[in-house]
Amino acid sequence: MKRPGPKHYLLAPGVLLVSCVFLAPFLLLVVLSFWTQPEGTLLVEPSLTVENYLRIFSDPYYLRGLARTIWLSFATVFFSLLLGFPAAYWIVRRAVRLRRIVMALMLLPMVCGALLPTLGLVNILSPLGIINGSLKQLGLIDRSIPLLGTQTGILIGLIQAFLPLMVLPLVAVMERLPLALEEAAMSLGARPPQVWWRVVMPLAAPGIVAGSVLVFCAALTSFVTPQILGQGKIATFAAMTWQQASLVLDWPFASALAMVMLLIMAALACMVLGFRRLNWVRP
Amino acid sequence: MRRVLLGGVTALVVLFTVAPLIVLVFSSFDDGKFFRFPPREFSMRWFEAAFASVEYRSSLLNSAVVAVVATLISVVLGTAAALGLQRTALRSRAALEMVLLAPLTLPLVIWAIALLQIYSWLGVGGTFWGLALAHATFTLPFSVRVMLATLSAIEPGLELAARSLGARPWRAFARITLPLALPGIATSAALSFFISFNDVIVSTFIAGSSWMTFPVRLYSQLRGQGIDPTTLAIGTMIIASILIVVALTELFNRKASRA
């Protein structure tokens, strides 16, 4: 019997599509990021300069924006993991009949796109929204607490939007863990928290890593959620890119901002690959 | 006690993810132009307005057509690519996988502007296929991911067995692998469809005047005169239709598992 060989014809259409529609514009951006916009015009001029990159890294404003975006993305990962891990565990181990429904509900915001859930969140967080409205009804406050236009508001929106990206890979990995392992640990006298820390968590590590990477990248590049919930007061890196690309029309600089974001993600990917390799080396 | 705690956390998580949508549905029945809590008067007027508006209807239809075509491309190419990846040597596999997942890495705004320039050079700006291919491209990574996960769970020996019993490759695939992969195909189709259907950013730049989609219309209004509550009503209907699809799949799955 012959093993099926490599199927390049299966891969070709997909790779072709991505190459034409994604990689070509991507290369254009790489080139653009080294071009400039002369004084007095919005048209770009071919050149070879690192001016755009220097501007990002020499200006505390952009560095602060970068730091803020990275911190928000890490915070999103942290809280998604904190909330997503127990939920995934419950879905895999406890939910029997509810399982599909719970999964479907969790997927709902992802399927609805960024706009609809964000509009809902605005109605919850706005000065006249549900939280402030309830507090005012209860007589606890006179003037609204600002929730929109704050980092907290954005963080809430990001967690809400990207939690499913954490839960899905966690569920996928945990499903493959035999229940017998936990039972064995318990029978050897381990208490449930120990079982979680010492048995479940390490074995679920690939899922944790996959979920964290997905959530981090999504949070880093997300635009609609921070823009609407931040009301333009909190600049994230994607919002800065948008402002430069779509309002100031300085495309070379906007491209450079996007490239920096991409490099951060690439660095992260390398770290994760390194981590995986370490894992493989270990028995 | 611990069980209750775990269940409680899960319930909270579910509530947290779904709450904004519940509020959205709730506020689409509020009479006011800008939602405030406590709400003032119950009203169906935004739903009536939604059905009365020709523009909303035609843009919803545009969105649906673009999403269906993009989904078809994305699912077919994604499934093929996942099959191909599964049968590729480990070394080149990582690189190819990278390429296929790459569209997730750039902010869509800047990508859309660059794509618009390329389309313009090629003279396909504003065309249907330009838009559909763009949508297929950014939904493709989701299809590939889901299909890779699905295929990896299918025992490869099954198809090999069928072939060793004399089935031709295509037949073995169609009779063995395809039926087993059906839930995954359905999932990636649903994901692709709704991600395409709800896209704002790419369509704002790429969609021509003949293919103005619903979210573009919504967003262009949101930034001018304000949130037209009509759009909240339409959002409510979109959420309702998603729930119906989910419920139907659930029913279908239950029947299938009983059979």
Added chain:
Amino acid sequence: MKTCWKTACSVASIGLVLGGASFAQDYAGETLVVGTWGGDIERLLREHAAGPLEEATGAKVEFLLGGSGDRMAKLYAEKSNPTMDVTFQNIYEAPQALSDGLVVAPDESSEIYGDLWEGMNDGCYAMSLVGLGIAYNRDLVSEPVEWADMWNPDYKGMIAMAPYPSSEGDGLLGVAARLEGTDEHDPDVAFAKVAELGAPALNYTSLDEVFALMDAGEVAMAPMISGYVLAALKEWDNIGFSFPTDPGPVLVRDMVCQVANSPNPELAKMFIKLALSPATQEAYAEELLFGPTNSKAELSEEAAADTVNTPEEVASLLQLDWPYVISQRADWTDRWNREVLGQ
């Protein structure tokens, strides 16, 4: 009935433009693409410009909706092969588009050019005149409301602003500079003065958002552009709008542009002529309170009271040096982000 009559007039006028009915069918099968804002503007343009043009020529008119910034991006990205024929831009964008050769300069010899107020066609044809004034909560702010009141410490943290870059933002900078005895050419003074207001209570993207918060007493004042705002304010009793006098309201204009090298230049010219015709301009004024640029437009008393529509009113408005403001865009965006928003 009145609308019917107006439509008939427009059809007749376009018949004249074409120089005979036999000409009309030549455009059947052509599609004119017009970029504009969704909502009321789209509706009025369809009624008064697109509809009559379709009837007269057999061509089809389609609208491309979005913000004017999106359209600017589209103009630049598609400069080799434009898909839009006509685009509506803001005054802070049009001169730049002309100097970069993306739009056709207004034709000074044309009849319609002569009908428009003098000196308004910077870059493209002026479509409507509106003034940057102040919307305010009547219970919190005592009338008459002047620019200087925004700096009253009682209202600190209760001012809403539009996101930058925008005509509202540039206008506010111009006003702030004049309050300090200079003008927009002295950005250091302007930014320092605007920064004194502190971070805005709200960075608004929609009118309803501002009004709901103003109604609830969360926002006291907001520099806003007349037009839409005045039309929408009819629903809010406790919100007023002031055209200040010291300095006057800042003149802001929407412009209508013919895209350079577009597929249908002839149809584009006809559309622009219809958009600038008294019929469309009157509808803009009556329904949205956007001041007409066509001096032949005749308004009802009600509309005339709330719009900029006489030469004297136009003269009382504060005019910024837009080409200069535009040239500072990138720099001022950075400064606004830092100094006003405190990012």
